[in-house]
Amino acid sequence: MAAELPQIIGLVGPIRAGKTTVTKYLVEEYGYISASNSDVLREILDGMGIPSNRANLGRLGNSIFKVLGNDIIAKYRLDNLNLGRIVVDGIRYPEEIKRYSEVESFKLLGVAADPDIRFERAVGEREELKDVGISREAFDDLVLSRSELKVPQLVSRADEVIINDGDFESLKQKIDQTLKKWSSYS
Numbered sequence: 332m333a334a335e336l337p338q339i340i341g342l343v344g345p346i347r348a349g350k351t352t353v354t355k356y357l358v359e360e361y362g363y364i365s366a367s368n369s370d371v372l373r374e375i376l377d378g379m380g381i382p383s384n385r386a387n388l389g390r391l392g393n394s395i396f397k398v399l400g401n402d403i404i405a406k407y408r409l410d411n412l413n414l415g416r417i418v419v420d421g422i423r424y425p426e427e428i429k430r431y432s433e434v435e436s437f438k439l440l441g442v443a444a445d446p447d448i449r450f451e452r453a454v455g456e457r458e459e460l461k462d463v464g465i466s467r468e469a470f471d472d473l474v475l476s477r478s479e480l481k482v483p484q485l486v487s488r489a490d491e492v493i494i495n496d497g498d499f500e501s502l503k504q505k506i507d508q509t510l511k512k513w514s515s516y517s
Contacts, residue, residue: 335514336361337438338412339431341422343485344442346473347449349495349502353442354420356506367420368392368404393477402426409433422485423478438513441489444496446471 340357342350357363372391373383381387395403401424408417409430422428422439431437444452450470473479486492491512493505 336416336510337436337513338434339408339417339419339437341419341428341431341437341439342442343422343439343482343489345444345446345449345482345486346470346479347452348442348444349452349493350420350442352495352499352502353440353493353506354418356503357418360503361416361510363416363418365420366408366417368423369421371404389476389478396424400426402430405430424481425485428485428488438491439485439489440509441486441492443486443492443494448496 340363342353344350351367354363354365354367358365369388372388372395376383376387376391400406405419405427408419412434419427419431422431428439431439450467453465453470474482491509493502493509495502495505
Protein backbone atom coordinates (compact mmCIF):
# COMPACT_ATOMS: atom_id res chain seq x y z
CA MET A 332 0.00 0.00 0.00
CA ALA A 333 2.84 2.43 0.84
CA ALA A 334 3.88 2.91 -2.79
CA GLU A 335 0.34 3.90 -3.74
CA LEU A 336 -0.06 6.62 -1.12
CA PRO A 337 -0.09 10.25 -2.24
CA GLN A 338 3.38 11.81 -2.44
CA ILE A 339 2.03 14.93 -0.72
CA ILE A 340 -0.95 15.30 1.58
CA GLY A 341 -1.85 18.89 2.38
CA LEU A 342 -3.97 19.52 5.46
CA VAL A 343 -6.33 22.46 5.65
CA GLY A 344 -8.73 23.42 8.39
CA PRO A 345 -9.40 25.99 11.07
CA ILE A 346 -7.30 26.42 14.19
CA ARG A 347 -7.52 23.45 16.59
CA ALA A 348 -9.45 21.25 14.16
CA GLY A 349 -6.82 18.54 14.61
CA LYS A 350 -4.41 19.04 11.70
CA THR A 351 -1.33 18.44 13.85
CA THR A 352 -2.87 15.29 15.33
CA VAL A 353 -3.55 14.01 11.80
CA THR A 354 0.02 14.90 10.83
CA LYS A 355 1.49 12.96 13.77
CA TYR A 356 -0.61 9.92 12.89
CA LEU A 357 0.43 10.04 9.22
CA VAL A 358 4.08 10.29 10.27
CA GLU A 359 3.91 7.47 12.82
CA GLU A 360 1.65 5.04 10.94
CA TYR A 361 2.33 5.75 7.27
CA GLY A 362 5.91 7.04 7.21
CA TYR A 363 5.19 10.55 6.04
CA ILE A 364 7.58 13.38 6.84
CA SER A 365 6.02 16.31 8.67
CA ALA A 366 6.22 19.58 6.74
CA SER A 367 4.75 22.37 8.84
CA ASN A 368 4.94 25.98 7.72
CA SER A 369 4.78 26.98 11.38
CA ASP A 370 7.86 24.86 12.09
CA VAL A 371 9.82 26.70 9.38
CA LEU A 372 8.74 30.07 10.78
CA ARG A 373 9.39 28.92 14.36
CA GLU A 374 12.93 27.88 13.42
CA ILE A 375 13.62 31.33 11.97
CA LEU A 376 12.25 33.08 15.06
CA ASP A 377 14.17 30.79 17.43
CA GLY A 378 17.36 31.46 15.46
CA MET A 379 16.80 35.17 15.96
CA GLY A 380 16.02 34.80 19.66
CA ILE A 381 12.43 35.99 19.18
CA PRO A 382 9.63 34.18 21.05
CA SER A 383 7.74 31.89 18.67
CA ASN A 384 4.24 32.74 19.86
CA ARG A 385 1.21 32.94 17.57
CA ALA A 386 1.55 36.72 17.09
CA ASN A 387 5.22 36.57 16.06
CA LEU A 388 4.62 33.57 13.80
CA GLY A 389 1.84 35.54 12.10
CA ARG A 390 3.98 38.64 11.65
CA LEU A 391 6.89 36.71 10.20
CA GLY A 392 4.69 34.61 7.93
CA ASN A 393 2.83 37.68 6.68
CA SER A 394 6.12 39.43 5.92
CA ILE A 395 7.71 36.50 4.11
CA PHE A 396 4.61 35.59 2.12
CA LYS A 397 3.90 39.22 1.19
CA VAL A 398 7.39 39.73 -0.19
CA LEU A 399 8.19 36.28 -1.62
CA GLY A 400 4.70 34.91 -2.35
CA ASN A 401 2.26 32.67 -0.52
CA ASP A 402 3.77 29.60 -2.17
CA ILE A 403 7.45 30.18 -1.32
CA ILE A 404 7.65 27.38 1.26
CA ALA A 405 5.71 25.04 -1.05
CA LYS A 406 8.21 25.76 -3.83
CA TYR A 407 11.09 24.96 -1.50
CA ARG A 408 9.47 21.67 -0.48
CA LEU A 409 8.85 20.61 -4.08
CA ASP A 410 12.49 21.29 -4.88
CA ASN A 411 13.37 18.84 -2.08
CA LEU A 412 10.74 16.12 -2.59
CA ASN A 413 13.46 13.52 -2.95
CA LEU A 414 13.41 13.36 0.86
CA GLY A 415 10.20 11.30 0.82
CA ARG A 416 6.42 11.59 1.13
CA ILE A 417 5.34 14.67 3.05
CA VAL A 418 2.29 15.82 4.95
CA VAL A 419 1.93 19.60 4.94
CA ASP A 420 0.38 20.67 8.23
CA GLY A 421 -1.56 23.84 7.58
CA ILE A 422 -2.19 24.83 3.95
CA ARG A 423 -3.42 28.41 4.11
CA TYR A 424 -3.32 29.88 0.61
CA PRO A 425 -4.65 28.93 -2.86
CA GLU A 426 -1.15 29.49 -4.25
CA GLU A 427 0.14 26.63 -2.11
CA ILE A 428 -2.48 24.28 -3.51
CA LYS A 429 -1.62 25.34 -7.04
CA ARG A 430 2.09 24.71 -6.39
CA TYR A 431 1.56 21.33 -4.69
CA SER A 432 -0.85 20.30 -7.45
CA GLU A 433 2.19 20.12 -9.73
CA VAL A 434 2.70 16.70 -8.13
CA GLU A 435 0.17 14.33 -9.70
CA SER A 436 -0.51 12.40 -6.51
CA PHE A 437 -1.10 15.47 -4.30
CA LYS A 438 -4.22 15.24 -2.15
CA LEU A 439 -5.81 17.97 -0.06
CA LEU A 440 -7.38 16.76 3.19
CA GLY A 441 -9.72 19.04 5.08
CA VAL A 442 -9.96 18.68 8.84
CA ALA A 443 -12.98 20.29 10.46
CA ALA A 444 -14.50 20.38 13.94
CA ASP A 445 -17.29 22.18 15.73
CA PRO A 446 -16.17 25.63 16.97
CA ASP A 447 -17.05 24.75 20.59
CA ILE A 448 -14.87 21.64 20.43
CA ARG A 449 -12.03 23.62 18.84
CA PHE A 450 -12.24 26.23 21.60
CA GLU A 451 -12.17 23.52 24.27
CA ARG A 452 -9.00 22.17 22.65
CA ALA A 453 -7.50 25.64 22.62
CA VAL A 454 -7.96 26.15 26.34
CA GLY A 455 -7.16 22.58 27.30
CA GLU A 456 -4.48 21.93 29.83
CA ARG A 457 -2.29 19.75 27.63
CA GLU A 458 1.18 21.22 27.33
CA GLU A 459 1.32 21.17 23.52
CA LEU A 460 -1.70 23.45 23.17
CA LYS A 461 -0.52 26.97 22.43
CA ASP A 462 -3.62 28.96 23.33
CA VAL A 463 -4.03 28.22 27.03
CA GLY A 464 -5.84 31.13 28.65
CA ILE A 465 -7.28 32.58 25.43
CA SER A 466 -10.78 34.04 25.74
CA ARG A 467 -13.60 32.74 23.53
CA GLU A 468 -13.85 36.14 21.86
CA ALA A 469 -10.12 36.22 21.08
CA PHE A 470 -10.28 32.63 19.81
CA ASP A 471 -13.23 33.43 17.53
CA ASP A 472 -11.35 36.50 16.24
CA LEU A 473 -8.44 34.34 15.06
CA VAL A 474 -10.42 33.62 11.88
CA LEU A 475 -9.81 37.26 10.93
CA SER A 476 -6.02 36.86 10.74
CA ARG A 477 -4.47 36.86 7.26
CA SER A 478 -3.49 33.20 7.46
CA GLU A 479 -7.05 32.11 8.32
CA LEU A 480 -9.12 34.17 5.88
CA LYS A 481 -9.15 31.66 3.01
CA VAL A 482 -9.40 28.50 5.13
CA PRO A 483 -13.17 27.94 4.62
CA GLN A 484 -12.77 28.34 0.84
CA LEU A 485 -9.79 25.94 0.83
CA VAL A 486 -11.61 23.33 2.92
CA SER A 487 -14.38 23.37 0.31
CA ARG A 488 -11.73 22.46 -2.31
CA ALA A 489 -10.43 19.47 -0.34
CA ASP A 490 -10.43 16.03 -1.93
CA GLU A 491 -11.87 14.72 1.34
CA VAL A 492 -12.98 16.35 4.61
CA ILE A 493 -12.69 14.61 7.96
CA ILE A 494 -14.94 15.82 10.76
CA ASN A 495 -12.87 15.57 13.94
CA ASP A 496 -15.55 15.83 16.63
CA GLY A 497 -14.91 12.48 18.30
CA ASP A 498 -12.08 10.71 20.07
CA PHE A 499 -8.65 9.82 18.70
CA GLU A 500 -9.69 6.27 17.74
CA SER A 501 -12.51 7.66 15.60
CA LEU A 502 -10.11 10.13 13.96
CA LYS A 503 -7.61 7.36 13.18
CA GLN A 504 -10.34 5.28 11.53
CA LYS A 505 -11.35 8.23 9.36
CA ILE A 506 -7.74 8.82 8.31
CA ASP A 507 -7.22 5.13 7.53
CA GLN A 508 -10.45 5.02 5.47
CA THR A 509 -9.39 8.09 3.51
CA LEU A 510 -5.94 6.72 2.72
CA LYS A 511 -7.41 3.37 1.72
CA LYS A 512 -9.82 5.15 -0.62
CA TRP A 513 -7.04 7.28 -2.12
CA SER A 514 -4.67 4.37 -2.60
CA SER A 515 -7.37 2.35 -4.39
CA TYR A 516 -7.73 5.12 -7.00
CA SER A 517 -4.00 5.29 -7.74
